[in-house]
Amino acid sequence: MKKAEIRQLSRRERQIMDILFSRGRASASEIHQAMADAPSYSAVRATLRILEEKGQVRHQEENLRYMYMPTVAREKASRSALDHLLETFFDGSPEQAVVALLDASASKLSSEELDRIAGLIENARKEGR
16 A cells, blocks of 8 residues: 555545544445534445555445445554655654644643653664764
């Protein structure tokens, strides 16, 4: 599966993938019920077919219904989406993204979280040398 395929998901496709990642597997009906502001059941089924065509999900027939499951690991999908976010909004710059995150949430971070972030930055410095 190509990296470009993972990140080119619509909002509804990402919403369905989130449900499948959290549950591991689900029927179209279960996905429909789990969706906030859900479209029609037919739209969910159509989106699942699209996700299958994109290679994001597969299905197995169980008890006369299709059970859908992701074909890509959540970590791989997350990494690809993050790369796309960096390219789209931050000119590919992790620094700009971190600055934006800290500006938006600095007051919400605990001392422990800030220490963890500082430790990750220090480790990245050491590994980069």
